[in-house]
Amino acid sequence: MQLLKEQILPLVEQAVSAFGATDLPVASMLQPARELDQGDLTLPCFPFAKAFKMSPVEIAETLAASIPEHASLSEVTAINGYLNFRVSPRWLASQLLNGAMETTHEVSDRSVLIEHTSANPNGPFHVGRARNAILGDTLVRLHRLWGHDVTAEYYVDDMGKQVAVLAWALEHLSQTDVETLLHDREASNPTWEGKADHQRVRWYQAAQKLRQDENEAPPIEKAIGELVHASENGDEGVLQAFEDAYQPVLDGMLETLGRLGIQFDRFTKESRFVTNGDVTALMDELGALEINGVADNGAQFIDLGARGLKGKTEFFYRRGDGSSLYATRDIAYHRWKWSMSNELINVLGEDHKLQAKQVGLTLEELGHQRPEVVFYSFIKLPEGKMSTRQGNVVFMDDLLEEAKAQAGKVVSELRPDYEQETIDQIAEAVGTSAVRFNIINVSPEKGFSFRWEDALSFESGSAPFIMYSHTRACSIHRRVSSLESSEGSDALDIPDVLPQGLVDLLRVLGRHNDCLRKVVHDHRPHLFAEQLLHLANGYNAFYRDCYIIDEGEVNQFFYQVSELARDVLRNGMIGLGIIPLESM
RNA sequence: GGGCGUGUAGCACAGCUGGAUAAUGCACCGGCCUCCUAAGCCGGAGAUCGCGGGUUCGAAUCCUGCCGCGCCCGCCA
Known part of the structure; x- marks a missing residue:
């Protein structure tokens, strides 16, 4: 999480240099935590052991005690030689809602x-x-x-x-x-x-x-x-x-x-x-x-x-x-x-x-x-x-027709009240998006066997899953718009305690541009597909935990988070060529 | 024969500039719709990370040797 790293790197460097060592590559050692339940960033202290003549466990504990409090941090812990940093959800929320995601983009005239x-x-x-x-x-x-x-x-x-x-x-x-x-x-x-x-x-x-x-x-x-x-x-x-x-x-x-x-x-x-x-x-x-x-x-x-x-x-x-x-x-x-x-x-x-x-x-x-x-x-x-010469092929035209037909079947079952024209539009969008996602989802160098059942899967690991989360956000947007005649309170009130689903969504959003940066530099779009799955999943959990419209009242904070997620989902979907339907 | 790539649960796939309990989906077992779209959510079970050596405090990840699979080694395009 680059957003957090920028904030705390000076603190960490200072704490480490208090040990007397100055030329350690702390910046590159401070890395995203793999165990997300342990924190957002982590500093493995094992490489310090020799220089400091202390056990990694002790080093981590000493460092944890010497990191000052900071608005961006909710918790600094030392576990098994790792120094873990947990982002403050309130801080993260205010950063994200104040446009942090806009400014992390690369400025380039290439x-x-x-x-x-x-x-x-x-x-x-x-x-x-x-x-x-x-x-x-x-x-x-x-x-x-x-x-x-x-x-x-x-x-x-x-x-x-x-x-x-x-x-x-x-x-x-x-x-x-x-x-x-x-x-x-x-x-x-x-x-x-x-x-x-x-x-x-x-x-x-x-x-x-x-x-x-x-x-x-x-x-x-x-x-x-x-x-x-x-x-x-x-x-x-x-x-x-x-x-x-x-x-x-x-x-x-x-x-x-x-x-x-x-x-x-x-x-x-x-x-x-x-x-x-x-x-x-x-x-x-x-x-x-x-x-x-x-x-x-x-x-x-x-x-x-x-x-x-x-x-x-x-x-x-x-x-x-x-x-x-x-x-x-x-x-x-x-x-x-x-x-x-x-x-x-x-x-x-x-x-x-x-x-x-x-x-x-x-x-x-x-x-x-x-x-x-x-x-x-x-x-x-x-x-x-496959070979055109030998006639041993699946034509894309046929695949897309089949994808549309399968998607149409699903839509008609799930939304029996929709008109045929609407069903067709949704089916076309779902079908083509699913086909794209199925192919972009795996790393390019890996061999790929085409299977109809995978290409036409409309469940959790697929484009429609992402599309569905987005339509939920759109649905909320529509409802809130119809409820509100004037804009609500301008000063945003962020509660002290946030539901887990919301915290997790904020953390996924906090990592979003880190992922995009890596994907663009390394040409590895499948990682962005994975990120969007995490984002959709995060939105679904948020949706479960946070009632944005509760008994006719709009929770402005929740709504703004929902709107941010909707925007990021939408742009990400366009980035993958998935069609961001507003309802399905 | 040489070069490049690949091998991770029943299936598919992520992680590979070394770092904690190897992530996700399908399939399987169990739970959740008198409240914002259940194409959803929660829980469970399932992995000698192809095999053998090495380097390291620490290896799915780096080195090396095997094995399987793919692609290439045209005065073709």
């Missing part, structure tokens, strides 16, 4: 560019890709909540083999060809008949099937190879044909993402860096580097072994025919990004780790910084990995 998702536009958005989008968008939202200026960017892969395959298929295969080729596959869901991503992916899949056929493949490979080659050389006609092929697919994907509340500020096409000459200039620069190397056929690489890369150290950036590679263009893209922003964050799948390292080292070689990268492990189905 502009942050977060690139995420950037999925190849070759088919509908599936759950396997969802971790990138949800993680990335949550980072965007949380940085904004913290006060950063953020640009969310999608890098459009508009010139690779995947788009070439799509373009080729749309040009050369008829609907009948496609359906014949895919006769043994599941038919496409009629719900999405009008959605281009769902339609065109069939062409893509059919082409992939043809490419596996020994007899059919050679001429197709040749044609596709020529297309790729032309695109890499900046052939505008081919690039235009590619765009015509993928843009409707991309639009369909973005529609799906929009339903999850995910939006982008900018789309940057890969081909841009080829056609504007950046890639050529980059390759010339790389060629002049000391660690540049040339292969037998004229292909060029730089040797990153001397820069700490292990394993295969040659990093190829130019083919024998002089054309660029994906990674080369990625480096050009990053140089451009550095010209736009002073902090770069990329969200990438773990399969990109090596590539990201190569790109980062190369950027450093060119005198740039490397971007920060958030890696995540793939989402699998219980049956195995």
